[in-house]
C-alpha cells in the first residue's frame with residue numbers, strides 16, 4: 001500500500017485484504033471517508049442512514065480484525081449494513097441501493113459472501129450466530145462468529161431466547177451490543193433503562209483503563225479456563241450484569257466510535273479461544289457525523305433523497321394524506337368518544353401513526369418495543385377485561401405474532417382489532433417487508449373479520465366499524481403510502497359486516513376487487529369500455545366473511561369473473577373459489593381468473609414497479625380482461 005495522503009484510502013480497497021494492509025493509525029481516517037461515502041450514497045438513493053452512520057468505526061474495526069467472510073459477521077436487521085457493503089466489494093453499486101435490480105437495503109445471502117445471514121426483521125442475529133457457531137464446532141471448522149445487535153433489537157423475545165440458549169452453550173459466539181440508545185424512536189422498556197444504567201455506572205473516562213486492563217490480562221487469564229475468564233471479565237467491568245449472569249463473558253461499555261478502543265479488544269477476542277459466548281457492549285450515536293444535525297427526531301433512521309450540500313430533503317409533492325395518517329386521525333376521533341379504546345405499537349409509533357394518538361392520550365397508547373408476540377397477547381389481555389385494543393402493526397411484523405393471534409386471540413374469540421399497516425407490496429424495503437401474506441394467514445382463522453378499504457374514505461368507515469364490532473377479533477389492512485385523493489366523509493359510517501358493494505354493472509365480465517387494487521380495476525374497466533367492453537366492478541370490502549350474496553350475483557349474472565387482490569396466492573380469491581365450487585356456482589361454466597401476487601419473493605423496487613411485475617396494475621388487469629373477453633367458453637384462447 002502506498003503512503004500518499006492524497007488518494008482516499010477507500011479508493012485503495014478493492015478487496016478486503018486491501019483493508020487489512022492499511023496501517024492501524026490510518027483507520028480513523030478511513031472511517032471518516034466511509035462515513036462520507038455512506039452519506040453521499042444515501043443522499044442519492046434515500047434509505048436507512050442513521051444506523052449505518054453509527055457503526056462506521058465498528059464496521060472498519062470488525063473487518064480489519066476478523067477474517068471475514070470466513071469469520072461470519074451478522075448484522076441484526078441489516079439496515080446498518082451500508083458501510084459494510086461499501087467495504088465488501090459493493091461500493092461500485094452502492095448508488096443502486098433499494099432500487100430495482102440494485103443492492104438490497106439489508107444484508108442478503110445471495111448478494112455477497114460477506115452477508116452470511118439475510119435480515120430485515122430484527123433480533124434474529126444471536127440465534128443465527130449461535131446456529132453457525134454450533135455448526136462450525138460440529139463440522140470442526142473453527143471460525144469466529146460475530147453478531148451485531150442494536151439496543152432496540154435487544155428488546156425482542158427472540159434475542160432473549162437466543163441468549164438463554166447461548167449462555168448455556170459451550171460454542172463460542174461474539175455478540176456485539178451496539179447501544180445507541182435509540183430504536184427507530186426513543187427506546188422503551190426495562191432493558192433499555194438497564195443499559196442506560198450500565199453506561200452511566202461505567203463512564204468513558206475509565207474505558208481506556210479498561211482496554212489496557214483487558215489487553216494486558218485477557219490472554220493469560222483466558223487460557224486457564226473459560227469459567228475463570230468470565231469472572232475476570234466481570235471484575236474488569238465491575239458489574240455483575242444480567243449478561244454475565246446469563247453466562248456471557250461481558251465486556252464494556254466501550255466507545256464504539258474510537259477505533260483505537262475497539263481494535264485491542266476485538267483482537268483479544270479473535271486471538272483467545274475460550275468456550276461460550278461473549279458480549280461486548282459498545283456505545284455509539286445513531287446518525288453520528290451526519291452533517292445536518294437536528295433535522296430529525298429519529299436521528300435520520302430512514303431518510304428520503306436529500307441535497308448533500310444543503311441537506312434539503314426530497315419530499316413527496318402531493319397533498320393527499322397517507323393511509324397511516326387517515327387511520328390515526330380516525331382513531332383519535334373514535335378514542336375521544338370511547339374511553340375503552342387503547343392502542344399498542346411494537347416500536348413503530350411514528351410508522352403506525354400512534355404517536356399522534358399518544359400525544360392526545362398518553363396513558364392509552366403503549367409502545368412495547370420490538371415485541372410483536374407480546375403486543376398481540378398484551379392486547380388480548382386488555383380485550384379480555386373489556387377494553388377495545390387496537391394492535392397497530394405492520395403486516396410483515398405481525399407475522400411474528402401469529403401463534404399469539406391464533407392461540408391467544410382467535411381461539412378465545414377476543415375482540416382485538418388489528419390495524420395492519422403496510423399491507424401489500426412496500427417498495428424499497430423489498431421482500432423482507434412485503435405485507436402480502438396477511439389475507440392468507442388471517443382468512444383461514446375462524447371468527448376473524450378482515451376489512452380491506454379500497455381508499456382512504458373507506459378506511460375511515462372501517463375504523464368506525466372496527467370500533468363498533470365487539471363480537472370477536474377483526475383486522476383492518478391498508479397499504480403503505482398515499483391514498484387515492486378521494487373526498488373524505490364528515491361522518492364515519494359503520495358498515496355491515498361481510499357485505500361488499502357493486503360499483504358498476506357490466507355486460508359479460510365482472511371484476512371482484514379486494515382493497516386498494518380497486519382504483520386500478522376501475523382504470524382497467526374504463527380502458528375496456530373505450531373498446532366497447534362493459535366490465536362490471538365490485539368491491540368486496542371484506543376478505544372475511546365472504547359476501548355470499550354478492551358472489552351469487554356475480555356468478556349468476558356474468559359469465560366471466562376476474563378476482564383481484566394484492567396478496568399472496570391462497571388468500572381471498574382462493575376462499576372465493578372454494579365457495580363458488582362448493583356451492584355449484586362454477587357448474588354453469590363461469591370462467592374465473594385469479595389475479596394475486598405471484599408465488600415468488602418480489603424484490604425491492606418502487607411499489608408501482610412491483611405491482612407491474614406482478615401483473616396486478618391497471619395494465620396487467622386490462623391485459624387479463626382483454627384476454628378473457630376474447631376467450632371462448634372452453635377457455636382455450638384465454639392465455640396471457
Ligand SMILES: Cc1ncc(C[n+]2csc(CCOP(=O)(O)OP(=O)(O)O)c2C)c(N)n1
Pocket residue numbers: 050051054077079080120121122149150151152153154180182183184286346347348370372397400
Ligand atoms: C420484527 C421487527 N419489528 C420491527 C422492525 C422495525 N425496525 C427496524 S429497525 C428498528 C429499530 C432497531 O433499533 P436498534 O436495534 O437499536 O438499531 P438502530 O437502528 O438503533 O441501530 C425497528 C423497530 C423490524 N425490522 N423487525
Ligand SMILES: CC(=O)[C@@H](O)[C@H](O)COP(=O)(O)O
Pocket residue numbers: 048077079120184302351422426429480
Ligand atoms: C428497517 C425497518 O424495518 C424499518 O425502518 C422499515 O424500513 C420502516 O418502513 P417504513 O418506511 O414503511 O416505515
Ligand SMILES: [Mg+2]
Pocket residue numbers: 150151152153178179180181182183
Ligand atoms: Mg439502537
